[in-house]
Amino acid sequence: MKERPGGVLAAFRHVDAAAHAIRQLKELGYRDFTVYSPVPNFEIMSAVGHPVSPVRVWTLVGGLTGCLSGYAMTMWMSYDYPLVVGGKALGSVPPYIIIMFELTILLGALSTLAGLIVHTFRTHRAAAYDPRFTNDLIGIFVPCPPERRTAVQQVLQQAGATEVRFEQ
Amino acid sequence: MATVARPEPVRIPPTYSEITHDIAATLGRPGRIYYVLLGFVITVMLIGAAALLWQVRYGLGVAGYRPPVMWGVYITTFVFWVGIAHSGTLVSAILYLFRSAWRTAVYRTAEVMTVFAVMTAGLFPLIHVGRIWYAYWLIPYPNQRQLWVNFKSPLLWDVFAVTTYFTVSTCFLIVGLIPDIAAARDVATGWRKKLYAITALAWRGTDQQWRHYTRAYLYLAALATPLVLSVHSVVSWDFAVSIVPGWHTTIFAPYFVAGAIYSGCALVITLLVPLRKMFKLERYIHEDHFENLAKLLLLTGMLVGYAYVVEYFIAWYSGNDAERSSFYFRAFGQYWWATWTMIICNGFLPLFLWFKTIRRSIPAMFLLSLFINLGMWFERFVIISVSLAHEYEPYAMGHYTPSWVDWSILAGSFGWFFMWFLLFAKNFPMVSIAEVKEIIPMPRKERAHA
Numbered sequence: 001m002k003e004r005p006g007g008v009l010a011a012f013r014h015v016d017a018a019a020h021a022i023r024q025l026k027e028l029g030y031r032d033f034t035v036y037s038p039v040p041n042f043e044i045m046s047a048v049g050h051p052v053s054p055v056r057v058w059t060l061v062g063g064l065t066g067c068l069s070g071y072a073m074t075m076w077m078s079y080d081y082p083l084v085v086g087g088k089a090l091g092s093v094p095p096y097i098i099i100m101f102e103l104t105i106l107l108g109a110l111s112t113l114a115g116l117i118v119h120t121f122r123t124h125r126a127a128a129y130d131p132r133f134t135n136d137l138i139g140i141f142v143p144c145p146p147e148r149r150t151a152v153q154q155v156l157q158q159a160g161a162t163e164v165r166f167e168q
Numbered sequence: 169m170a171t172v173a174r175p176e177p178v179r180i181p182p183t184y185s186e187i188t189h190d191i192a193a194t195l196g197r198p199g200r201i202y203y204v205l206l207g208f209v210i211t212v213m214l215i216g217a218a219a220l221l222w223q224v225r226y227g228l229g230v231a232g233y234r235p236p237v238m239w240g241v242y243i244t245t246f247v248f249w250v251g252i253a254h255s256g257t258l259v260s261a262i263l264y265l266f267r268s269a270w271r272t273a274v275y276r277t278a279e280v281m282t283v284f285a286v287m288t289a290g291l292f293p294l295i296h297v298g299r300i301w302y303a304y305w306l307i308p309y310p311n312q313r314q315l316w317v318n319f320k321s322p323l324l325w326d327v328f329a330v331t332t333y334f335t336v337s338t339c340f341l342i343v344g345l346i347p348d349i350a351a352a353r354d355v356a357t358g359w360r361k362k363l364y365a366i367t368a369l370a371w372r373g374t375d376q377q378w379r380h381y382t383r384a385y386l387y388l389a390a391l392a393t394p395l396v397l398s399v400h401s402v403v404s405w406d407f408a409v410s411i412v413p414g415w416h417t418t419i420f421a422p423y424f425v426a427g428a429i430y431s432g433c434a435l436v437i438t439l440l441v442p443l444r445k446m447f448k449l450e451r452y453i454h455e456d457h458f459e460n461l462a463k464l465l466l467l468t469g470m471l472v473g474y475a476y477v478v479e480y481f482i483a484w485y486s487g488n489d490a491e492r493s494s495f496y497f498r499a500f501g502q503y504w505w506a507t508w509t510m511i512i513c514n515g516f517l518p519l520f521l522w523f524k525t526i527r528r529s530i531p532a533m534f535l536l537s538l539f540i541n542l543g544m545w546f547e548r549f550v551i552i553s554v555s556l557a558h559e560y561e562p563y564a565m566g567h568y569t570p571s572w573v574d575w576s577i578l579a580g581s582f583g584w585f586f587m588w589f590l591l592f593a594k595n596f597p598m599v600s601i602a603e604v605k606e607i608i609p610m611p612r613k614e615r616a617h618a
Contacts, residue, residue, distance in 0.1 A: 038605055055384045
């Protein structure tokens, strides 16, 4: 388990103040800070500036895998035990499209969920936290050595933080 | 005399903190009414379970099946519960893609209803086949003599469609719950705090978590959307690809999908009315939500009514004797009472929804929703059992009377559904904390200073 680094934890009541603080921190060269918010917010997300989540690749790959495996499974099972009914073709694609469609959705959804879990854990940073961040406050945690904490504290307070504290 | 319009009530939006605390308060110690209701539904479920054991012991003969009607109450109830499940995905996924703000307060109820309704529906093919221990023959696993399943059979399409729908709906429900459970965790105490700490999956609402979450939720909504149309279409093909008069028709897929959304919306209303009262959620679920659900009911109810008319018109216009005879039998034969219950409840009663006063009256909507669900169960009974009772050959026609076992298992399915719903409602947030907050703008310093 990652050891939690020390740093500065700030709480904001206003979204524009938090977005301003994020831009200020980025100008000063801080990149590894963590922002908490009770809801997803476009202003905060654009201030942080993350690229689009790679979860979409998981969805695409899962969906395609489902479609192809639906085709392979229905065809293989039809020919593995040949049972001719009414002289019709053993492998008839039109009814199998339904199975292919269902497996596209099924594996697409499951791989999206897997992608969400994997990327959330991969991008997880050990950081200080306050339970009010899921309620009504926006939080920013900036990991930094003790000698820089006063400067970071000033940046956050000037941006409009309602509360700033040092975390060991 | 000039009429004066009654002013709409002015609603002050709650703050973020109020939302968290109001919704988390529903997770506290339940009152006596809750336990009475839970005890009642568990008793009803046990009656159904006892009837099922009786059927397993003595065979399907106790269920009232008689040739030619070998699809009776169980398949009717299966289609009924799969249909119920549809509006959940409509409200949670399709309205999400359309950025419909009113859905936020009601979509959790619809989603939970979806998952438990599919779970209930899934029991019925197993009950219907009689020998439950051979249920694994439904999945692609070689049974006797290494024989694979038949993918050309609509019954197998159904297995895939219903299983996929259950899995995707459950994923969607779980993903939507994560931020809300985290919010509940951060205000809870005691054993609930421990439970939510585990089920929140380490959610803290960080920038990285929201980044992946919002994309995943969008893609899940996009994947779930075609399921709304596909699942009940596939269920309808169980009937439409056969040659039974009354089943063999091309309108079945849209007819079933409209009926499914119709019955699902009705059950959402049936569930929301006591839920908002019991959990004091009047501030979050109000007349506007019921009016929007009523508009959905009206639209789908009109589609269903239109489908009834088209069915009869085509039976006449086709000139097919068997088809004409089947539809005459439906309306004036031994099961006329079932057909007219269906037509009155589904075709005529929803016409009251053209009136705004009805759409905004919660008692009227509750009553109407009960009648619609009654009518929708009878619609499936009429389509399935009544059609089978009156096929081509007069000497092969028959009559089906459900036995006490059929009725007990039907009642037990309601007990089973409501048991899960009540247990869930008391332990997890039934209104989405994060999404209700999302439609209220976050406070801004500029505005505060102005």
